[in-house]
Amino acid sequence: MNKRRLIIGGNWKMFKTPSEAVSAAKALKVKLVNIEHVDVVVCPPAIDIVSVREILKESSIKIAGQNMHWENEGAYTGEVSAGMLIDSGCEYIIIGHSERRHVFGETDGEVNKKVLKAFATGLKPILCVGETLDERNSGHTEDVVGRQVRAGLAGVVLSSPQQLVIAYEPVWAIGTGVNATPEQAEEAHCFIRKIVADVFDSSLADEICIQYGGSVKPANAEELLKNKNVDGALIGGASLDPEDFCSIIKIAEKF
Numbered sequence: 281m282n283k284r285r286l287i288i289g290g291n292w293k294m295f296k297t298p299s300e301a302v303s304a305a306k307a308l309k310v311k312l313v314n315i316e317h318v319d320v321v322v323c324p325p326a327i328d329i330v331s332v333r334e335i336l337k338e339s340s341i342k343i344a345g346q347n348m349h350w351e352n353e354g355a356y357t358g359e360v361s362a363g364m365l366i367d368s369g370c371e372y373i374i375i376g377h378s379e380r381r382h383v384f385g386e387t388d389g390e391v392n393k394k395v396l397k398a399f400a401t402g403l404k405p406i407l408c409v410g411e412t413l414d415e416r417n418s419g420h421t422e423d424v425v426g427r428q429v430r431a432g433l434a435g436v437v438l439s440s441p442q443q444l445v446i447a448y449e450p451v452w453a454i455g456t457g458v459n460a461t462p463e464q465a466e467e468a469h470c471f472i473r474k475i476v477a478d479v480f481d482s483s484l485a486d487e488i489c490i491q492y493g494g495s496v497k498p499a500n501a502e503e504l505l506k507n508k509n510v511d512g513a514l515i516g517g518a519s520l521d522p523e524d525f526c527s528i529i530k531i532a533e534k535f
C-alpha cells in the first residue's frame with residue numbers, strides 16, 4: 281500500500297519516574313531494533329528526557345517533549361523552554377494536547393505562540409487538535425477542529441512537510457477506551473488535510489503526517505492505521521507498556 285511514512289508516538293504523560301523511564305527505554309531499544317518503515321517517537325515527562333535520551337541515542341527512536349513555554353528563558357517557574365528540550369535531545373514537541381487545553385486552560389493563541397517558537401528553534405511540533413463529545417454531538421466537529429488547525433498554524437511558514445505533524449485526538453476518545461471508528465478518523469483526517477491545503481498548499485498538505493490519537497491499542501491499531509489519511513498514532517495508555525507499544529509499531533510496519 282502506498283502511504284505516507286507513519287509516525288507512532290508514545291505519550292507517557294505524567295507517568296514513569298526517572299528509573300521507570302530508563303527501564304522502559306531499555307526495553308524499547310531492544311524490541312525495536314528492526315523497525316525500518318515507521319518513525320517512532322517517545323514523549324517522556326521532562327524530568328526523564330535526559331536519561332531516556334542517553335539510552336536511545338544510538339537507536340532510531342526519537343524523543344519529544346510534552347509541552348514547553350514560548351519564551352526563550354525567564355522567570356517562569358515550572359516551565360521548560362525549547363532550547364532546554366533541544367539540548368536534552370528532543371526532536372519533536374507535543375503542542376496543544378487536549379489535557380493542556382482542557383485541564384490547564386491553554387488557548388489557541390498560546391498554542392500558536394508555542395508552534396511558532398518550535399518552528400523558530402527547529403523543534404518539530406506535533407500539533408494536537410480535537411473536539412469534545414458535546415461539540416461532536418452538536419455537529420461542531422469541523423468548526424472546532426478547523427479553528428484549532430488554523431489558529432495553531434497562524435503565521436507559520438512551512439518549507440518542508442517533515443517539519444510539522446498534526447495529531448487528531450478527539451477529546452472523548454482520549455483515555456476512555458472508546459476510540460473513533462476508522463470512518464470517523466478518516467473523515468476528520470481528510471477534513472484536516474483540506475484545511476492544511478488551504479493554509480499552505482495542496483502538495484504540502486498531501487505529504488503532512490496526520491496522526492490519530494485516542495484509545496489506540498494493539499486490538500484496534502490495524503483498522504485505524506489502514507485508512508488512507510491516517511498516518512500514524514499518538515498513543516497514551518498503551519504506550520506505557522513497552523510490549524503493547526511495540527505491537528502497535530509492528531502493525532504499523534506493515535503499511
Ligand code: PGA
Binds near residue numbers: 457514
Ligand atoms: P490514550 O491517550 O491513548 O490513553 O487515549 C492518547 C493521547 O492522549 O495522546
